[in-house]
Amino acid sequence: MNSLRTNYLLLLILMTILFGLTFIASKIALQGLGIFRLIFLRYVLALILLSLVLWRDRKKFYIAKRDRRHFLLLTLIEPIGYFIFETIGIKYTTPSNVSLIIATIPIFSLIFALWILHESANRYAITGIFLSLFGVYLIVSQQLESILAPRPLLGNLFAAGAAMSAGLYNSLCRRLTRTYSPWTITYYQSIVATIVFLPMAVTESFILSEQFVNAQIIVSLFYLSFGGSVIAFFILNYTLSKLPTYRVAIFANFIPVVTILASWGIYGDMLKSMQILGAILIVFGIYLTHFRFKKDSK
Numbered sequence: 001m002n003s004l005r006t007n008y009l010l011l012l013i014l015m016t017i018l019f020g021l022t023f024i025a026s027k028i029a030l031q032g033l034g035i036f037r038l039i040f041l042r043y044v045l046a047l048i049l050l051s052l053v054l055w056r057d058r059k060k061f062y063i064a065k066r067d068r069r070h071f072l073l074l075t076l077i078e079p080i081g082y083f084i085f086e087t088i089g090i091k092y093t094t095p096s097n098v099s100l101i102i103a104t105i106p107i108f109s110l111i112f113a114l115w116i117l118h119e120s121a122n123r124y125a126i127t128g129i130f131l132s133l134f135g136v137y138l139i140v141s142q143q144l145e146s147i148l149a150p151r152p153l154l155g156n157l158f159a160a161g162a163a164m165s166a167g168l169y170n171s172l173c174r175r176l177t178r179t180y181s182p183w184t185i186t187y188y189q190s191i192v193a194t195i196v197f198l199p200m201a202v203t204e205s206f207i208l209s210e211q212f213v214n215a216q217i218i219v220s221l222f223y224l225s226f227g228g229s230v231i232a233f234f235i236l237n238y239t240l241s242k243l244p245t246y247r248v249a250i251f252a253n254f255i256p257v258v259t260i261l262a263s264w265g266i267y268g269d270m271l272k273s274m275q276i277l278g279a280i281l282i283v284f285g286i287y288l289t290h291f292r293f294k295k296d297s298k
Helices: 002-029 035-054 065-092 095-102 105-116 123-142 152-177 182-207 215-242 245-267 273-297
Strands: none
Touching: 002 065, 002 095, 002 215, 002 245, 035 065, 035 182, 035 215, 065 095, 065 152, 065 182, 095 123, 095 152, 095 245, 095 273, 105 123, 105 152, 105 245, 105 273, 123 152, 123 273, 152 182, 152 215, 152 245, 182 215, 215 245, 245 273
């Protein structure tokens, strides 16, 4: 049992590192590619890889008719909605800011659980929600325009939209993971995302004719496709099928640590004191919401 828990922990740590570095890779790729071209290329490459992996086991392609609308809704929320919000956010603000706002995913997971599943929450959970949201406000309000953040307010608002999408995804995905393989969920996410983003990418190509591709962008694109869209999402779906949602969602707290360290190493991007306070409030709010809430529930 201990070894099994260690395996889950290692997988979640790997997932955290992979997701944390996607913010940096997206920022690099957006230097030469448009938003929708980037997302489309990311998912078409992921779809090719998943098709090669799953071709011998075609049973993983099957979805019962009663579940197709649930798959479609889940995919529209994430990756489609999530990555539109996240990628626009990364384009207009710093990777560190986006990752800190993304760390509120467990808060939004609880909010949607209260709303959709009618779960109850004590005063610690409610306090944690407000502390985390206030922490996001501090981060957003202190961001100034810079080369990395040409329109920080807009970017931060879109990052908040991504966190909401992921929170809703975590609440809805749990049901499907009880019936379907994580590979199946990840595969159909790639199919729908490729179909949806194809016309957007083509339209963007006519509107934004200027683009360029270099070695850094190619490496970043392949990392986003295989590291982010395939491996990291497979681990997310797999652990959601094995562990309670809140135990998986809580690892969103540690994604900013990876992103901030990588952003500091590459761009020299450092947080302001009030943004650090905001990050502390987010983490403490999540502690109250999840750890204290679960302790009191037991």
